[in-house]
Amino acid sequence: DAGVIQSPRHEVTEMGQEVTLRCKPISGHNSLFWYRQTMMRGLELLIYFNNNVPIDDSGMPEDRFSAKMPNASFSTLKIQPSEPRDSAVYFCASKPAGTTTTQYFGPGTRLTVL
Amino acid sequence: AQSVSQHNHHVILSEAASLELGCNYSYGGTVNLFWYVQYPGQHLQLLLKYFSGDPLVKGIKGFEAEFIKSKFSFNLRKPSVQWSDTAEYFCAVTGNSGNTPLVFGKGTRLSVIA
Numbered sequence: 444d445a446g447v448i449q450s451p452r453h454e455v456t457e458m459g460q461e462v463t464l465r466c467k468p469i470s471g472h473n474s475l476f477w478y479r480q481t482m483m484r485g486l487e488l489l490i491y492f493n494n495n496v497p498i499d500d501s502g503m504p505e506d507r508f509s510a511k512m513p514n515a516s517f518s519t520l521k522i523q524p525s526e527p528r529d530s531a532v533y534f535c536a537s538k539p540a541g542t543t544t545t546q547y548f549g550p551g552t553r554l555t556v557l
Numbered sequence: 558a559q560s561v562s563q564h565n566h567h568v569i570l571s572e573a574a575s576l577e578l579g580c581n582y583s584y585g586g587t588v589n590l591f592w593y594v595q596y597p598g599q600h601l602q603l604l605l606k607y608f609s610g611d612p613l614v615k616g617i618k619g620f621e622a623e624f625i626k627s628k629f630s631f632n633l634r635k636p637s638v639q640w641s642d643t644a645e646y647f648c649a650v651t652g653n654s655g656n657t658p659l660v661f662g663k664g665t666r667l668s669v670i671a
Contacts, residue, residue: 476658486647486661499658534600542653543589543608548601 445469447549449535455555461523464552467516468537476536476546477510477520486534492518504529525556559584561648563662570638570669578633578665580622580648587653590631592622595645595664604646607631608653618642643669 448467456462468475476491490500492512500510507526512518522529532553536546564579582588592604605616612624622633631648645666649659 485663488658488660491658536601545591545603545606546659547603548593550600 447535447537447547449549449552451552452550453553455557456525457557458526459524461521462525462554464520464533464554466518466535466549468518468535469547470516471539472537473515473540474538475512475518476538477518478534478536480532480534489520527556530554530556559650559660561650561660561662563648563665565665566663567666567668570667572640572669572671573637576633576635576638576667578646578667580631580633580662581629582631582650583629584650584652584660589651589653590624591649591659592616592620592633593647593649595647597644601647604633638669640669640671643667
């Protein structure tokens with residue numbers, strides 16, 4: 444089992460540029476979650492999908508952020524345009540169906556916006 | 558609103574000392590409870606979880622946690638810490654009604670010194 448795969452692992456970009464983060468959930472998992480981790484705010488849920496459908500995107504900071512899940516094995520989180528305050532570690536997690544199952548986290552993408 | 562409170566921001570212990578990290582939650586209904594650990598530079602890994610049954614749950618690496626429903630608490634314990642336990646520890650809660658996301662506490666940083 445390869446676990447949750449995220450790419451890139453590190454991204455450095457300049458303010459105003461578009462950034463796309465990618466996530467491949469564990470095969471067979473039907474829920475996918477995007478989190479952001481910063482020193483100031485800790486771990487925040489941005490958005491999550493069940494069966495490829497966005498369920499709750501209330502954590503998405505603003506319109507500059509968007510997420511898609513075109514199929515069960517792939518999701519993207521896009522920031523356009525990026526700003527220095529978006530610098531953080533972005534984690535993707537996936538979970539099998541059921542009420543007593545566990546989320547598994549990917550290694551994260553460390554984003555630095557200059 | 559659902560929330561998780563971790564009382565200690567940073568705990569410093571000597572090797573072989575006993576550990577207890579506090580976690581209280583606010584969540585309507587039946588809950589599932591988790592402790593995740595994040596070693597320096599790594600992603601979150603599940604330490605232990607509680608869904609139902611025996612309120613004292615044992616996890617990996619000698620950790621355990623006790624669910625006390627009347628106190629809305631799920632404190633993490635280890636009788637004797639090691640230097641390799643240096644990490645950040647996150648308590649999380651989710652509802653027991655489907656693929657709902659985790660609500661995380663702010664985390665407790667544990668530093669174990671020789």
